[in-house]
Amino acid sequence: MPRVTSEAREDARTPSTLPQRDIALLDNARREPARYAWLQHPLVGASALLIALTVMLTWPQVLYLGTKVASHNDPLLSMWRLAWIAHVLPRHPE
Numbered sequence: 001m002p003r004v005t006s007e008a009r010e011d012a013r014t015p016s017t018l019p020q021r022d023i024a025l026l027d028n029a030r031r032e033p034a035r036y037a038w039l040q041h042p043l044v045g046a047s048a049l050l051i052a053l054t055v056m057l058t059w060p061q062v063l064y065l066g067t068k069v070a071s072h073n074d075p076l077l078s079m080w081r082l083a084w085i086a087h088v089l090p091r092h093p094e
Contacts, residue, residue, distance in 0.1 A: 038044065055062050061070055069075050 061068075070081070
């Protein structure tokens, strides 16, 4: 088995012995994890879970959120009440 000297080890570590293309690849490989670091934040997973649960629980209605109203328990009256409160509250908060 050949012996590796300390000078050979240091030469192998220095970037000057590598071609420029390899140095660029190493730099990109070092920076790559930082690009997706935001995915490891706990709020990203929690938000994804809550969005998935919301879609699952409101599945037929989620397809038509901006155009249709569910046909149960008089949702038009509920929408009118919410709109009226949103209209009156900024003007007369008493």
